[in-house]
Amino acid sequence: MKKNILIAQSGGPTSAINATLSGVILEGIRNDTIGMVYGALNGIQGIMDNRIIRLDNQLLDDSDFRHLECTPAMALGSCRYRLPQYDIAPDIYKLIAQTMQNLDIGYFFYIGGNDSMDTAQKLFTYFNENNIDIKVIGIPKTIDNDLVLTDHTPGFGSAAKYIATSMLEIIRDAQVYDMQSVLIVEIMGRNAGWLTASSVLPRTMGNSAPHLIYLPEVPFHLDQFIKDVKAEQQHYNAVVIAVSEGLKLADGRYVAEEEINQSVDAFGHKHLSGVGQYLEHYIHDKLGCKVRSVELSVLQRCAAHLLSGTDIAQSRQIGSSAVKAALAGENGKMMAYKRISDRPYIVDIETVDLALVANAEKPFPADWITPNGHDVTDAAIDYLLPLIADEVSYPTFNGMPVHFQFDKTPIA
């Protein structure tokens, strides 16, 4: 008897999350033992609210799949809702299970970051303990690249490509005037320096810049920072600096902590912005030279006009592999990439236990940070380069990218 698929997307947007969705839908359509492919709107909340749409009949040909794969941010919508522990809210678990059983769901796929893997792990445990036959597979996505037990995460490569390309162009822009200046680029990644480290890549194109790279894994010292900038100014007119939004002082406080709005989201994360601006003022005060800060902001996660071809191909493939794994009986797992080699670049897809991934974070490796604390090593470059390789030609209309949009009318 055929079983149906339910899929949902959660957490923060990436440019590649819909390529994974595309892979799941395509594999679901292709496979004879699968009935229909459903999508929940706004993640797990759409299951609780019974806002579920059918997907397999909305993608009619190759060009629909291609449009979906070039569309940034969750095509099904997202949520920041985190499933409470079972003993606190058993009714939510029962509601979710009932909704899925009503739709004859045999396989549930949740695409998200480590918070979402926690939700997937809790559902897996509940289904398992209550003999509910719904396989649960998590599929990673996060531009932050901070999930453990996977070489990298879908979405990171495209974000890294956007950062590397933008940094390259900002370097050109910073160098046009014949005067001393400092340019600070603030990059996402609250706790992990993967994205900020990607700003090094323009150096492989014959640039000396960026000259200084500060990751959140290294305690930040304002005095040393000024010394670092002065040292670079001995060599370069335009000093270009990459900083993580999450830079912390030795005492653990964020660098810009006094100046930021201390709002806290549902997970207790502080909303950060402003370290670039803070350091801009600091340099202006201490060195008096021309200084500007640029925040790359949300385009890092949604600039689908600059997708990594490698990222999109792998993101589609990991979605497809997730369906195959579930059909082969895997359950309570997250799909993961395993790197076989850098050159030639070879990656396998495997499964790891959800329980080992949920809530864990993978920092940028200490041995890929140079001893001076303001640069990354060649090993980091070797790791990063394959992830931004290849371009994606996206469909356009009126000179702008064409995005795919589902009809979001819930099934009766």
Place this chain on the structure above:
Amino acid sequence: MKKNILIAQSGGPTSAINATLSGVILEGIRNDTIGMVYGALNGIQGIMDNRIIRLDNQLLDDSDFRHLECTPAMALGSCRYRLPQYDIAPDIYKLIAQTMQNLDIGYFFYIGGNDSMDTAQKLFTYFNENNIDIKVIGIPKTIDNDLVLTDHTPGFGSAAKYIATSMLEIIRDAQVYDMQSVLIVEIMGRNAGWLTASSVLPRTMGNSAPHLIYLPEVPFHLDQFIKDVKAEQQHYNAVVIAVSEGLKLADGRYVAEEEINQSVDAFGHKHLSGVGQYLEHYIHDKLGCKVRSVELSVLQRCAAHLLSGTDIAQSRQIGSSAVKAALAGENGKMMAYKRISDRPYIVDIETVDLALVANAEKPFPADWITPNGHDVTDAAIDYLLPLIADEVSYPTFNGMPVHFQFDKTPIA
């Protein structure tokens, strides 16, 4: 007897200014009556300092020209130096003329905005009054599109394409959560609203957003702004707003100057925040909903990974036409675009008097702003759409764009 060309670039960077340089060099090489093509580094300052390089022998084949055309920011460097009046600094004029005569320059091309056209006009007048046979032609460039007597300016189309595309992606990003939110995008153009108006273009792709567009040509009222946002919130969960960096209150002060207690940073300095950030805090205060601001920043003028094919083709052509005009005896002119029709899109290139362009500004037309003051009309869309048409496939290496760089060793 063959005469040589001297060319220089000035003002703020654009993504298309090197396509114009490419057009001038190519036409110079192609034309039998031209000897060599020289470039001054950092605009008029490079002529004063005798920092001049040879260009025609550095572009060897089609791919060099293509690389140069896809390279953002001035390949020759720029300056913000403005030539003083002759009676204040006659020696500077004599120095410039002498340097050009030493190199047997017959034609001088200055690529820049209205400040640069003022410099070109002054040199033209000086040469003319002193019987110095050097023809002076200005070639426009500015992302701001605020030069008079030309339909548009080289560089504007690519900046508008970047803004339209980024806005489209930011709209996708803003809509993923099922909650009320406001997203403010701050766009360049201190006095003219052309760039901010370009943010309307995603609406031609089936989007309701952006919902509100505020140009610097319309006095800004904070009370009315909050009313406008509330009205949009009746219809849309995620309200997306485009604001010009140059928004002014009715009394002429910039909006961010309104802040009575301006933030004082850790160093005791008052800082005027950007208007986007200011309005973000204002909405948060007044409406309490989730709100974020994004500043598109310098990428608007240097994101050459997203060039407008129309802009680059026209920018090259206007450079080539400038050489032809000078050879035909034109002098003291700026090259200009004249639009013949929107559909089909037909543009001629003509010349206008430098004196009429220098220091003048062209605001966004009042009759293209809707009566409510927070949107633009269909006529604006008809004007803008052809300018962002067509994509440019740029050369890549390591997954990043390849930029052209001149050997900047000055000639002996």
